[in-house]
Amino acid sequence: MTDHRIPAGDLAPEGIYPPTEEMLRAPVPDAVQARQKENLRRAWKTPQGWRYWTAVNNSEVGVWYTMTAFVFMLIAGVMALLMRLQLWVPENDLISADLFNQLFTMHGSAMMFLFAVPMFEAISILILPAFLGARDMPFPRLSAYGYWAFLIGGIFVIGSILFSAAPKAGWFMYPPLATLEPGIGSDIWLLGLSFIEVASIAAAVELIVGALKCRPPGMRVNVMPLYAWYVLVVGGMILFAFPPLIAGDFLFELERSFDWPFFDHTRGGDPMLWQHLFWIFGHPEVYIIFLPSIAIAAMVVPTVARRPILGYSWIVLSAVGTGFLSFGLWVHHMFTTGLPNISLGFFSAASEAVVIPTGIQLFAFVATLIAGRVKMTLPMLWIAGALAIFTAGGLTGVMVAIAPFDWQVHDTYFIVAHLHYTLFGGMIFPVIAGVYYFFPFFRKKMLSERLGRWSFWLIFTGFNITFLPMHLTGLLGMPRRVYTYPQGLGIDWLNQISTVGAFIVAAGFAVFAWDIVRPKKNQPQIARNPWGAGTLEWSHEIPETKWGVRSIPHITTRYPLWDQPDLVARMDAGRYYLPDAEEGLRETIVTSVIDARPIQVQRVTGPAYVTILAAGFTGGAFIFPTFHLYPPAIICAAFAVVSILYWLWTTTARPPEKDMKDVGLGLSLPTYAAGPQAVGWWAVWITMLGDATAFASLVFGVFFYWTSSTAFPPPGAAHASGSLVALATAALALSWALTRGARGLNRAGRVGLARGALALAPLLTLSGMGGFILSVIDLDPTSHVYPAMMWALMVWIVAHGIVGTIMQLYCLAGSIFGKLTPRYDADLWNVTLFWHFLGLTALVTGAMIGLVPRLM
Amino acid sequence: MRDSDHDRQPHPRGDAHEFAEERESLWRITLAPTIWAFHFVISYAAVSVYCFRYDHLAAMGTLRAALIAMTALMLAAIAWIGWRAFQRWDVRGTGEFSNPEGNAEDRHQFLGHAGFLLALISFIGVVYDTLPLIVLASCR
Ligand code: HEM
Ligand SMILES: [Cu+2]
Numbered sequence: 001m002t003d004h005r006i007p008a009g010d011l012a013p014e015g016i017y018p019p020t021e022e023m024l025r026a027p028v029p030d031a032v033q034a035r036q037k038e039n040l041r042r043a044w045k046t047p048q049g050w051r052y053w054t055a056v057n058n059s060e061v062g063v064w065y066t067m068t069a070f071v072f073m074l075i076a077g078v079m080a081l082l083m084r085l086q087l088w089v090p091e092n093d094l095i096s097a098d099l100f101n102q103l104f105t106m107h108g109s110a111m112m113f114l115f116a117v118p119m120f121e122a123i124s125i126l127i128l129p130a131f132l133g134a135r136d137m138p139f140p141r142l143s144a145y146g147y148w149a150f151l152i153g154g155i156f157v158i159g160s161i162l163f164s165a166a167p168k169a170g171w172f173m174y175p176p177l178a179t180l181e182p183g184i185g186s187d188i189w190l191l192g193l194s195f196i197e198v199a200s201i202a203a204a205v206e207l208i209v210g211a212l213k214c215r216p217p218g219m220r221v222n223v224m225p226l227y228a229w230y231v232l233v234v235g236g237m238i239l240f241a242f243p244p245l246i247a248g249d250f251l252f253e254l255e256r257s258f259d260w261p262f263f264d265h266t267r268g269g270d271p272m273l274w275q276h277l278f279w280i281f282g283h284p285e286v287y288i289i290f291l292p293s294i295a296i297a298a299m300v301v302p303t304v305a306r307r308p309i310l311g312y313s314w315i316v317l318s319a320v321g322t323g324f325l326s327f328g329l330w331v332h333h334m335f336t337t338g339l340p341n342i343s344l345g346f347f348s349a350a351s352e353a354v355v356i357p358t359g360i361q362l363f364a365f366v367a368t369l370i371a372g373r374v375k376m377t378l379p380m381l382w383i384a385g386a387l388a389i390f391t392a393g394g395l396t397g398v399m400v401a402i403a404p405f406d407w408q409v410h411d412t413y414f415i416v417a418h419l420h421y422t423l424f425g426g427m428i429f430p431v432i433a434g435v436y437y438f439f440p441f442f443r444k445k446m447l448s449e450r451l452g453r454w455s456f457w458l459i460f461t462g463f464n465i466t467f468l469p470m471h472l473t474g475l476l477g478m479p480r481r482v483y484t485y486p487q488g489l490g491i492d493w494l495n496q497i498s499t500v501g502a503f504i505v506a507a508g509f510a511v512f513a514w515d516i517v518r519p520k521k522n523q524p525q526i527a528r529n530p531w532g533a534g535t536l537e538w539s540h541e542i543p544e545t546k547w548g549v550r551s552i553p554h555i556t557t558r559y560p561l562w563d564q565p566d567l568v569a570r571m572d573a574g575r576y577y578l579p580d581a582e583e584g585l586r587e588t589i590v591t592s593v594i595d596a597r598p599i600q601v602q603r604v605t606g607p608a609y610v611t612i613l614a615a616g617f618t619g620g621a622f623i624f625p626t627f628h629l630y631p632p633a634i635i636c637a638a639f640a641v642v643s644i645l646y647w648l649w650t651t652t653a654r655p656p657e658k659d660m661k662d663v664g665l666g667l668s669l670p671t672y673a674a675g676p677q678a679v680g681w682w683a684v685w686i687t688m689l690g691d692a693t694a695f696a697s698l699v700f701g702v703f704f705y706w707t708s709s710t711a712f713p714p715p716g717a718a719h720a721s722g723s724l725v726a727l728a729t730a731a732l733a734l735s736w737a738l739t740r741g742a743r744g745l746n747r748a749g750r751v752g753l754a755r756g757a758l759a760l761a762p763l764l765t766l767s768g769m770g771g772f773i774l775s776v777i778d779l780d781p782t783s784h785v786y787p788a789m790m791w792a793l794m795v796w797i798v799a800h801g802i803v804g805t806i807m808q809l810y811c812l813a814g815s816i817f818g819k820l821t822p823r824y825d826a827d828l829w830n831v832t833l834f835w836h837f838l839g840l841t842a843l844v845t846g847a848m849i850g851l852v853p854r855l856m
Numbered sequence: 857m858r859d860s861d862h863d864r865q866p867h868p869r870g871d872a873h874e875f876a877e878e879r880e881s882l883w884r885i886t887l888a889p890t891i892w893a894f895h896f897v898i899s900y901a902a903v904s905v906y907c908f909r910y911d912h913l914a915a916m917g918t919l920r921a922a923l924i925a926m927t928a929l930m931l932a933a934i935a936w937i938g939w940r941a942f943q944r945w946d947v948r949g950t951g952e953f954s955n956p957e958g959n960a961e962d963r964h965q966f967l968g969h970a971g972f973l974l975a976l977i978s979f980i981g982v983v984y985d986t987l988p989l990i991v992l993a994s995c996r
Pocket of ligand 1: 427
């Protein structure tokens with residue numbers, strides 16, 4: 001019996017855990033199994049017909065996501081071929097200089113933003129739940145929303161080249177080139193990619209929460225698959241790397257749309273701020289692309305070596321270490337920009353230090369292979385190719401990390417060669433290895449061994465034919481990003497070799513793509529565990545079932561399929577947890593972070609249109625401003641908010657029909673969680689960490705201007721009204737206190753008082769926002785970067801204030817309509833957490849607008 | 857169920873609380889790298905602010921000395937964290953270099969091992985980052 005005085009979020013699991021061997025040995029009667037399967041099948045049924053597109057299950061969304069990213073990659077590859085054709089002979093006039101600029105900009109941007117990062121998230125959405133024996137990701141609709149946002153944004157960005165409206169300032173968009181560029185190219189880049197970055201962050205939040213909270217019971221941190229460790233590290237990196245870029249995009253777009261001079265040095269701005277923000281993102285980005293590939297290798301290598309990985313802790317160390325160190329490298333892209341030598345020194349040092357963890361990972365793989373009995377399967381062939389190419393790229397990388405050498409080859413084809421060696425070795429080859437390895441899991445069919453070898457050798461040789469000569473081309477002085485070159489530099493033949501190579505690579509990709517899409521209807525059913533692997537994803541059922549796992553196992557080893565002999569049979573029989581779906585709901589188990597003790601049954605959401613609507617409207621809110629159409633953008637934003645509120649209100653944190661649920665093996669778990677126990681709370685926490693990073697980047701901007709120019713703030717400049725700033729800050733602080741107070745009052749059963757606090761708080765928030773607006777209203781943001789920066793901070797806090805207000809009202813409505821009660825108060829916990837961050841942001845903003853400039 | 861002793865497998869050492877979950881945290885293994893990050897940011901920011909704004913006020917030597925003193929402190933902190941983690945790993949007590957078992961003791965020692973290795977790499981990182989301070993004496 002549950003005690004109804006205890007808040008539902010505080011209920012503890014009851015019964016036996018861990019299960020005893022005797023319990024696990026007891027058979028499950030056939031009739032029971034049949035009934036359970038029927039229930040599960042109904043709960044997890046994929047929608048049919050055109051409703052198929054409302055699916056949110058990770059196995060559907062993951063496939064769409066990977067295929068979309070792959071198609072974007074092929075399109076970007078075609079652009080590369082066009083460029084190579086143009087460079088076939090000197091002084092060629094196949095492609096105009098203008099189109100060539102668009103081509104390399106779009107090729108680079110699409111490869112990085114539409115392929116490399118989304119591909120990691122796509123593959124992870126597809127396979128992470130299987131690694132963890134979970135039925136689905138914790139927030140399936142969030143994945144679906146992220147996917148649709150990615151699709152819309154990607155088509156928008158890549159489609160622009162068909163209208164010759166694409167950006168053309170290079171994939172890192174340096175101002176002043178990009179700020180002054182006429183046309184909408186830069187706006188498409190900034191807004192379109194910001195939209196995609198938001199989707200990337202959403203996916204990262206989901207993946208992190210998945211790896212932390214959705215592991216199977218018993219899977220402690222020291223036995224979880226290495227892939228999950230990499231998901232944590234890369235997710236964390238996305239969280240800290242993307243926000244600075246978003247902050248940069250924000251300033252950049254304000255400059256382009258409203259002429260606020262952030263990067264215009266005639267009015268106190270400084271283009272270097274963009275370079276900093278871009279590369280604080282850009283270098284970790286290289287590792288964000290590269291670590292997931294290592295993660296794939298970490299899954300393939302033990303399987304082909306037929307032994308557990310050597311140096312598990314060392315690999316974890318390297319992953320975490322690389323994650324940190326890679327943030328200390330950004331300035332090595334700015335060696336030629338005249339920073340003080342001593343500052344450059346720090347970055348040279350960090351660049352060399354990051355080689356250590358990278359080396360350790362590769363070393364652990366090689367050691368595992370040597371210690372095992374290697375079977376040269378197709379996935380292993382691709383991994384071997386990756387290792388060879390990446391090592392070569394690493395060598396040239398160490399060379400360019402040395403500042404004086406970089407001054408020599410900066411902006412030549414040497415860099416183009418280096419870049420592609422690391423990207424092919426660190427990304428393309430391992431990902432293809434992963435596709436060959438996991439394809440039987442994704443589609444329950446095998447890819448062709450023969451076609452696979454063909455495409456490997458085509459891509460491998462073609463790649464070297466294309467890019468090896470480029471080192472020489474660069475040393476002979478051919479600059480990058482030129483649409484043509486004069487005769488007689490001795491580089492004609494080198495360019496011809498490169499172009500031939502590019503087409504060989506393309507042929508290899510064609511073979512690979514054909515292998516994936518060719519019909520496989522007549523192929524015999526594959527073996528369940530075709531590679532003889534030891535990790536949980538190969539307990540998948542054949543033919544395919546949609547429920548993920550038949551029952552959620554108790555895991556005590558790193559390679560459960562090797563070390564827990566009866567595991568698969570017991571999973572299939574429904575002997576483990578959650579073998580049934582009596583209520584017809586989709587459910588998975590939430591466990592504790594360190595030891596994966598079961599703590600809750602999480603109901604996950606099913607098919608929905610609202611995610612597609614929400615993504616479409618969010619897209620509108622980002623896309624219309626490209627054309628300076630602000631009213632439709634605002635309308636779209638409003639509709640996006642409404643759709644998201646509808647989605648949250650109808651499906652998240654609703655009081656369950658019963659507080660405890662029997663999950664099998666004598667264990668009962670709560671069906672509701674609030675606060676730090678709840679996955680939703682974790683998602684808010686992680687999201688706000690990213691949000692705070694973006695805000696920190698703006699604050700960094702203020703100090704950056706102060707150090708970089710002697711006139712920030714300019715002498716005699718008007719300041720924001722100090723008293724208004726103080727009042728506004730106080731109002732927001734009070735609003736925070738009321739929100740926090742409402743949580744306590746509500747828990748204590750003082751519902752009336754809690755509602756009062758929640759009604760008063762939005763008024764305070766609104767007046768705080770008003771105070772901030774009024775405090776800077778007399779400053780002219782177009783006149784100088786100082787007032788522009790104050791306005792930017794104001795816009796930031798007001799935008800967050802709007803969200804904060806909506807959240808307070810959401811809780812008020814929840815309380816009035818019975819969604820939020822003293823027992824079921826998860827929403828209020830999440831909103832309070834948001835407000836902790838908002839309160840802090842308000843204090844810092846108040847200081848940055850009202851106080852700090854007066855002291856500078 | 858609240859206390860994690862429920863799911864403890866028997867292990868050689870009897871101490872009931874030593875391996876309790878609530879005393880562990882994933883954040884703990886990131887402590888040393890976080891110190892590295894602070895060291896990096898503070899050195900970089902201090903040198904930038906000095907070189908761009910205050911290089912007429914004081915000699916570079918003072919700043920360098922201050923930063924090197926900070927480095928020494930931070931290295932000591934990392935070393936201490938590393939030592940604590942090394943004890944948790946307990947390789948001398950158990951003779952086990954790797955901890956692949958799914959029990960509380962192995963999880964505890966694994967976190968010690970990972971924390972120790974991360975302290976090591978952070979230590980190296982901090983030393984690397986300090987080299988320019990020692991080698992280069994001026995802003996230009
Ligand atoms: C068939 C394969 C490929 C070929 C032939 C190719 C060729 C090229 C060429 C000709 C350029 C322009 C060089 C210049 O004018 O400066 C370029 C730039 C670039 N490529 Fe590729 N590429 C290929 C694959 C890739 C892949 C797979 C990635 C990333 C995952 C990638 C990322 C980039 C980036 C980031 C740039 C720099 C763009 C810029 O300068 O803004 N490329 N590539
Ligand atoms: Cu870099």
